[in-house]
Each structure stands twice: as structure tokens, then as C-alpha cells.
Amino acid sequence: xxxxxxxxxxxxxxxxxxxxxxxxxxxxxxxxxxxxxxxxxxxxxxxxxxxxxxxxxxxxxxxxxxxxxxxxxxxxxxxxxxxxxxxxxxxxxxxxxxxxxxxxxxxxxxxxxxxxxxxxxxxxxxxxxx
Numbered sequence: 001x002x003x004x005x006x007x008x009x010x011x012x013x014x015x016x017x018x019x020x021x022x023x024x025x026x027x028x029x030x031x032x033x034x035x036x037x038x039x040x041x042x043x044x045x046x047x048x049x050x051x052x053x054x055x056x057x058x059x060x061x062x063x064x065x066x067x068x069x070x071x072x073x074x075x076x077x078x079x080x081x082x083x084x085x086x087x088x089x090x091x092x093x094x095x096x097x098x099x100x101x102x103x104x105x106x107x108x109x110x111x112x113x114x115x116x117x118x119x120x121x122x123x124x125x126x127x128x129x130x
Contacts (some may be wrong), residue, residue, distance in 0.1 A: 003027060008059045009034065009071060009080065011047035018047040022080060024058065029087040031058070031071065031080035048073040058082070059092065062098045 004023040007032070011018040022034040039047070047053060054073040058080075069090050072081050082090065 003058060004032070007031070008061070009056060010059070011056045011073075012054045013047065013050055014052035014054060016052075022058075024060065024082065024090075026087070026091065029082040029084060031082065034080055046073070046075065046078050048075050056080070060094055062094075065097050066091045067097055 002028045005026060007022055009020045009022055011020070018032050018036060018039050020036040020039070022031040024031050044050075048056065056073050058069050058071045060067045060069070069082060069089060070086055072080075072083060074081070090101045
């Protein structure tokens with residue numbers, strides 16, 4: 001499944017905030033198509049390479065509600081991404097905030113689906129040929 005969601009990215013410097021947008025891949029955690037707002041990347045370089053760089057955060061928004069999360073920046077490649085544990089946290093928090101589903105409810109649904117045998121499976125019921 002190819003599920004990418006638009007996010008806002010903020011590179012926080014000691015005296016400035018560099019805003020950009022990108023697409024977060026909910027399967028891999030990679031952030032693609034980063035586009036800076038009012039920032040000359042070619043002239044100034046990657047914000048994370050600045051001497052006064054502090055950290056980067058991302059924001060996923062839906063109907064006026066936001067989920068904020070930590071973003072990792074690979075200074076060698078310039079690639080923005082989210083760690084696997086942070087990605088899971090984003091999904092749980094987003095489900096709770098946007099859909100009103102708790103993390104426990106999500107886990108309960110996963111457990112219920114894994115406990116239910118697939119339809120037409122190879123059981124050993126009365127109609128078994130073996």
C-alpha cells in the first residue's frame with residue numbers, strides 16, 4: 001500500500017524557524033518532496049547543517065487537529081525521516097485524535113482479526129476431506 005500524507009516540517013534554529021512541507025510515507029517513515037518556504041537551500045545549505053541548528057519537528061494535521069512528532073535529518077544525504085517507533089506513535093496518536101480511536105481499541109481490533117480464522121480456510125471441521 002502506498003500511503004503518503006502531507007505534513008509540515010519545522011527546522012528549529014536558535015534564532016529562526018525554517019518551515020517546509022513534505023509527504024510522510026506511513027509505511028517506511030521516509031519524508032519525500034520536501035519544499036522549503038522562503039528559504040534558499042542552494043545558497044544556505046541544509047538547515048540541519050547550520051551551526052545554530054537545534055532540532056526538527058513535523059506536524060500532521062486534519063480538520064484543525066494536529067499531531068506533532070520528532071523528525072530525523074540525515075546530514076549526509078539531506079533525507080528527512082521518522083524512526084519506526086516514532087512512526088508507530090504517530091499512527092496511534094493520529095487515530096486517537098482524528099478518529100476517536102484509542103490505542104487499546106486498535107490493538108483489540110488487531111487481536112480480534114488475528115484470532116479469527118480466514119474464511120474458506122483448511123480447518124478440520126465436519127466437512128473436512130481428510
